[in-house]
Amino acid sequence: MQITPSQVSGRTARQVVVRPVLGESPLRAREAAAQLALPYHPVSRSDDIELVVGETSAWLETAGLKVAIRFDSAAMLHRRHGGQNELLGRAVGVKNDRHPVVFDATGGLGRDAFVLADLGCRVTLCEQTPALAWLLQDAILCAQVSRYDAVRDAVERMTVCSGQSEAQSLHAATVIYIDPMFPERKKAAAVKKEAMMLQYLSASHDGGESLMAWAWQQAIDRIVVKRPLKAPVLGERKASFTLSGKSVRFDVFVRNAHSTSVQQ
Numbered sequence: 001m002q003i004t005p006s007q008v009s010g011r012t013a014r015q016v017v018v019r020p021v022l023g024e025s026p027l028r029a030r031e032a033a034a035q036l037a038l039p040y041h042p043v044s045r046s047d048d049i050e051l052v053v054g055e056t057s058a059w060l061e062t063a064g065l066k067v068a069i070r071f072d073s074a075a076m077l078h079r080r081h082g083g084q085n086e087l088l089g090r091a092v093g094v095k096n097d098r099h100p101v102v103f104d105a106t107g108g109l110g111r112d113a114f115v116l117a118d119l120g121c122r123v124t125l126c127e128q129t130p131a132l133a134w135l136l137q138d139a140i141l142c143a144q145v146s147r148y149d150a151v152r153d154a155v156e157r158m159t160v161c162s163g164q165s166e167a168q169s170l171h172a173a174t175v176i177y178i179d180p181m182f183p184e185r186k187k188a189a190a191v192k193k194e195a196m197m198l199q200y201l202s203a204s205h206d207g208g209e210s211l212m213a214w215a216w217q218q219a220i221d222r223i224v225v226k227r228p229l230k231a232p233v234l235g236e237r238k239a240s241f242t243l244s245g246k247s248v249r250f251d252v253f254v255r256n257a258h259s260t261s262v263q264q
């Protein structure tokens with residue numbers, strides 16, 4: 001994966017700096033700062049968002065808020081068996097003998113991408129925030145040596161791409177998955193914390209409209225959009241069908257030209 005410094009227009013994201021973990025070799029932190037063209041700060045300062053990089057660990061941190069990505073954490077292993085996975089799988093079109101190739105246009109913390117990879121899909125995750133794309137790539141490398149077979153197996157199907165999804169022209173994917181940021185309500189504290197970090201990091205905050213416009217221009221079979229239950233549909237077109245869970249729904253847009261190859 002090639003990671004380039006963020007050059008996105010519109011709203012300015014908060015500056016990220018890289019710092020090493022106290023008492024560990026600073027080598028990896030220095031390398032990450034150079035690769036991302038981010039300032040390297042050996043010591044913590046309260047105002048920054050820090051990409052903290054240790055010898056074998058890494059996380060994002062600001063003002064006591066810490067967010068790490070671990071695909072074999074207890075929470076992720078628990079999520080492997082959650083009911084929403086089935087819904088996401090159905091929305092994307094997973095069947096016993098069918099595992100669509102997915103382009104996840106809003107990579108974030110890679111949760112949904114991991115679920116899809118765990119269901120057997122090949123997934124490219126695109127993330128516009130370079131530090132987050134770096135963290136996703138690092139999490140995949142860590143998970144490649146996880147003690148859990150299923151985790152190692154799933155991350156083999158995940159690839160990270162750094163930058164804005166709209167810059168990509170898709171040929172191999174059959175499904176585009178979009179999970180734009182939306183105001184968080186009634187969420188568990190841990191989820192709020194992660195959402196807050198993503199908001200701090202995000203440079204573009206158009207609610208997904210430009211992604212939807214771009215997605216319709218790609219040669220894919222379907223677009224799946226994750227929405228809060230009561231949010232309006234993204235874009236101008238009606239969804240082909242919707243799958244609703246307890247707190248979110250998936251709006252599925254099936255391309256007519258390919259409708260013989262995609263079925264709910």
Ligand SMILES: C[S@@+](CC[C@H](N)C(=O)[O-])C[C@H]1O[C@@H](n2cnc3c(N)ncnc32)[C@H](O)[C@@H]1O
Pocket residue numbers: 105106107108109110111112113126127128129132163164165166179180181182198201202203204211
């Ligand atoms: C709500 S989060 C996605 C969470 C993700 N589905 C997960 O399971 O962790 C949205 C993410 O999409 C990223 N994003 C938003 N617009 C983007 C774009 N145009 N291209 C690439 N990434 C984008 C944001 O930086 C943010 O990290």
